Amino acid sequence: METLTKEKGVNSFKVFMAYNGVFMLHDSEIYQVFTKCRELGGIAMVHAENGEIITELEKEVAKLGITGPEGHLLSRPEELEAEATNRAITIAEQSRCPLYVVHVMSKSAAVKVCEARRRGLVVFGEPIAASLGADGSHYFNKCWRHAAAHVMSPPLRPDTTTTSYLMDLLANGSLSATGTDHCTFNANQKALGKDDFRKIPNGVNGVEDRLSVIWTKGVNTGKLDENQFVAVTSSNAAKIFNIYPKKGHIGIGSDGDIILWDSQAIKTISATTHHQACDFNIFEGLQCQGLPVVTIVNGKIAFENGQLNVTQGTGKYLETQPHGEYVYQKLKKRDELREELIKQQKIEREPYTGEVFNVSTTSNGNDSKTSPKQSTEQPAGIGFHNRPPTKAGSRNLFDSSFSLSGDQWDDNQPRTQTRVRQPPGGQTKGLW
Numbered sequence: 001m002e003t004l005t006k007e008k009g010v011n012s013f014k015v016f017m018a019y020n021g022v023f024m025l026h027d028s029e030i031y032q033v034f035t036k037c038r039e040l041g042g043i044a045m046v047h048a049e050n051g052e053i054i055t056e057l058e059k060e061v062a063k064l065g066i067t068g069p070e071g072h073l074l075s076r077p078e079e080l081e082a083e084a085t086n087r088a089i090t091i092a093e094q095s096r097c098p099l100y101v102v103h104v105m106s107k108s109a110a111v112k113v114c115e116a117r118r119r120g121l122v123v124f125g126e127p128i129a130a131s132l133g134a135d136g137s138h139y140f141n142k143c144w145r146h147a148a149a150h151v152m153s154p155p156l157r158p159d160t161t162t163t164s165y166l167m168d169l170l171a172n173g174s175l176s177a178t179g180t181d182h183c184t185f186n187a188n189q190k191a192l193g194k195d196d197f198r199k200i201p202n203g204v205n206g207v208e209d210r211l212s213v214i215w216t217k218g219v220n221t222g223k224l225d226e227n228q229f230v231a232v233t234s235s236n237a238a239k240i241f242n243i244y245p246k247k248g249h250i251g252i253g254s255d256g257d258i259i260l261w262d263s264q265a266i267k268t269i270s271a272t273t274h275h276q277a278c279d280f281n282i283f284e285g286l287q288c289q290g291l292p293v294v295t296i297v298n299g300k301i302a303f304e305n306g307q308l309n310v311t312q313g314t315g316k317y318l319e320t321q322p323h324g325e326y327v328y329q330k331l332k333k334r335d336e337l338r339e340e341l342i343k344q345q346k347i348e349r350e351p352y353t354g355e356v357f358n359v360s361t362t363s364n365g366n367d368s369k370t371s372p373k374q375s376t377e378q379p380a381g382i383g384f385h386n387r388p389p390t391k392a393g394s395r396n397l398f399d400s401s402f403s404l405s406g407d408q409w410d411d412n413q414p415r416t417q418t419r420v421r422q423p424p425g426g427q428t429k430g431l432w
């Protein structure tokens with residue numbers, strides 16, 4: 001990560017909480033990535049789904065005889081997206097790392113992003129063209145090819161109000177930018193999973209249609225105004241990833257990447273007319289009003305009159321710098337204040353000078369040495385368990401510190417009786 005940031009112009013890192021056994025990271029690993037990311041001034045990105053539970057649900061669904069694409073949806077309920085989103089936010093908060101949640105697909109995951117932002121955390125949520133323009137009913141389509149073409153993760157949601165809900169959250173600033181997660185496969189590639197939904201390659205289209213889908217579903221419905229459209233499709237992302245105003249802005253000094261937009265132009269999206277090397281389009285049949293009519297890239301016309309005019313190899317790698325102000329300015333200030341606050345909470349004490357006993361409570365790996373030792377110090381013959389500590393060094397939870405007779409392992413150590421004069425619930429004369 002350090003090499004990428006310092007030498008290769010990379011300022012964001014995506015971690016996966018799904019794809020168990022392949023890309024999935026565990027919480028401690030995510031914490032380490034986020035901590036490093038924060039140290040480098042980068043932005044952590046997350047694919048938020050609970051990969052371990054997905055594996056279990058996949059097995060259950062398959063056991064019930066479901067092999068088709070609907071199994072993909074049934075084993076990835078939106079609660080698993082919301083849980084992981086919340087967990088990623090929690091880890092980001094603890095590591096004080098800015099977080100960008102990619103492909104927000106469900107209402108409940110989006111709500112987790114909203115709640116975090118309401119608490120002032122530096123968290124951004126990105127719905128995509130697919131979650132704003134399509135829904136999960138397609139997984140139940142009778143045609144295998146059709147259903148499989150929609151397989152992506154997290155999946156499209158069967159709740160058909162999800163698309164407009166996510167658009168509302170873009171409009172009120174709770175979600176920040178829109179992406180596509182464009183990752184297409186032809187039917188014969190999706191067919192890897194023809195007998196087992198778990199083997200269908202994940203991914204759908206989005207790049208070509210993103211702007212028209214968002215204009216149609218966002219601006220034409222009165223949810224977004226034109227300026228918000230520009231913000232959520234372009235300038236917000238440029239700010240978050242620290243390439244503004246080179247990108248995301250029209251002005252002197254900015255790159256000549258511009259589209260001319262015709263808000264009245266109409267087209268019906270179809271795989272038969274699109275410009276993508278893919279035999280399916282998840283927006284097939286969607287009538288869009290609002291289209292790019294001319295696309296200018298780096299000052300040159302790349303698309304006009306429905307014709308693409310690009311030369312392979314003219315794209316440029318864009319380096320991104322860490323510690324972008326838009327994301328990091330307030331984080332730096334917060335760090336200063338946090339350090340101050342922690343210092344203020346330090347308590348000056350006289351050092352403890354009494355005796356120190358070994359006890360059975362081991363809470364971390366460092367105590368593992370004392371645990372076997374203390375077990376030999378227990379009074380002999382009273383029948384306590386003597387299990388060694390767990391691999392992680394914690395007390396073995398099967399190892400009780402009590403015996404059936406009521407004896408306790410430290411009965412040989414002196415105890416003092418305590419009279420509680422002001423117990424909760426009122427005074428008593430008895431002993432507690």
Ligand SMILES: NC(=O)NCCC(=O)O
Pocket residue numbers: 047103151152153154181183202203204
């Ligand atoms: N999203 C998806 O299904 N495919 C792309 C890989 C990923 O981000 O999960």
Ligand SMILES: [Zn+2]
Pocket residue numbers: 047102103153
């Ligand atoms: Zn992903």
